Amino acid sequence: MTRTIRWGVLGCAGIAAKAVIPAIQSSRLGRVEAIASRDFGRAGEMAARFGITRAHGSYEALLADTQIDAIYNPLPNHLHVSMTIMALEHGKPVLCEKPIALNANELMRLAAAQKAASLPVAEAFMVRHHPQWKRARALVAEGRIGAARAIQTIFSYYLDDPQNVRNQASIGGGGLYDVGCYAINTARLLFGSEPLRAIALLERDPVFDTDRLTSGLMEFPEGRQLVFTCSTQLALTQAVTVTGTRGRLEIPIPFNPPADAPTRLVLDDGRDLAGGGREEIVIEPVDQYRAQADAFAEAILFGTPLETGLEDAVANMKVIDALFRSAASGHWEVP
Incomplete structure (x- = not known):
């Protein structure tokens, strides 16, 4: 029996609440198990709204959560690279919202971290799915x-x-x-x-x-x-x-x-x-967001090639x- 991916969500972004969390919750291969915000009350509200098991009052606490398999990063654009690298350092694959970086030089730092961690990282161009x-x-x-x-x-x-x-x-x-x-x-x-x-x-x-x-x-x-x-x-x-x-x-x-x-x-x-x-x-x-979530889960579970991995992200x-x-x-x- 194929196991499912236990997702953690960084922040309470509008796109997460409107589209991505509901999509993951209804996906074949995943479930959101934790959400983090620098405002613990806000994280708790989002957790209750979507039936998420745990809320964290910091991003670092979520990344250190050993019960989480993968991270969805919809934080403001300037935090995409730094928080994705931090997630990789905690051994967690990352689906990161676009643009995954603010410039190609910044993105190359992420590419180096991804290569060192040997974990999937994808830019969340849901339309490709x-x-x-x-x-x-x-x-x-x-x-x-x-x-x-x-x-x-x-x-x-x-x-x-x-x-x-x-x-x-x-x-x-x-x-x-x-x-x-x-x-x-x-x-x-x-x-x-x-x-x-x-x-x-x-x-x-x-x-x-x-x-x-x-x-x-x-x-x-x-x-x-x-x-x-x-x-x-x-x-x-x-x-x-x-x-x-x-x-x-x-x-x-x-x-x-x-x-x-x-x-x-x-x-x-x-x-x-x-x-x-x-x-x-x-x-x-x-639901292109659900298809995206399952495709990323398949990359983690089965090694399926990513539609928009870092090579594609660098080119864009x-x-x-x-x-x-x-x-x-x-x-x-x-x-």
Whole structure:
């Protein structure tokens, strides 16, 4: 009989409460057994809410808990590397929220620690575990839209709360870190290659100093291109369009598809502008966070390769670094 992974959660982040803890609690191979917060009362409240056995009043106490097999790290971005390294030093694999680091140099320290510990570490790009992305990648690879040449992506929401970590520049807030990373990650997935150069236009909030509106252009091998816009102060919007030489593929809800309702992909062969060549592909409901939790548990239990391990994380982080450099220099930058 396959054992289950006993998870510990660092902090009481919104994404943990809204999506990840419920997903782990309903997963095949895991259960959240402990949660930690620097505010013990808050940890206790979260534990009671989700039926978690133990609450800790410090992150260190959770990491030292011998009854925990793996850690989920959704702390503010500036704590991702340090707390993940500390977890590895306690012998615990880590699923860490994106971005897993603030720059590639910082990430290399984590990669060295992971190599020394020889334990799984993954960046929590839950979208990679949703079948709509697996199907999209297959459709592109099969040539259903001809040669895929261009991707347009937008990902935005409106958030002006100064207390929210996404609006605090000193701890890694801003749109490129929070949602622009998805545009980069999924374009790398669909093209199956790494960008050769990148250029960005970035506008900062005058109070928060975070990037609230960022657009980027990336050139991939064979002249393929990604154009994306991300924002923390635009209306809620998500869309991905992949255009090829013989058609296009649309992903209407690419990053936060509902867990309890079907999603769809749209293929169009481009024969006209009225939808004459339109085909819808329906994907049955999937909780991508649950799929992510089980995939990480399988990596621990069976040695299954990680979808977004540190090698993939380094590649994505180098592109983010290049975009920030470009926004400052006004020139193309090489990841």
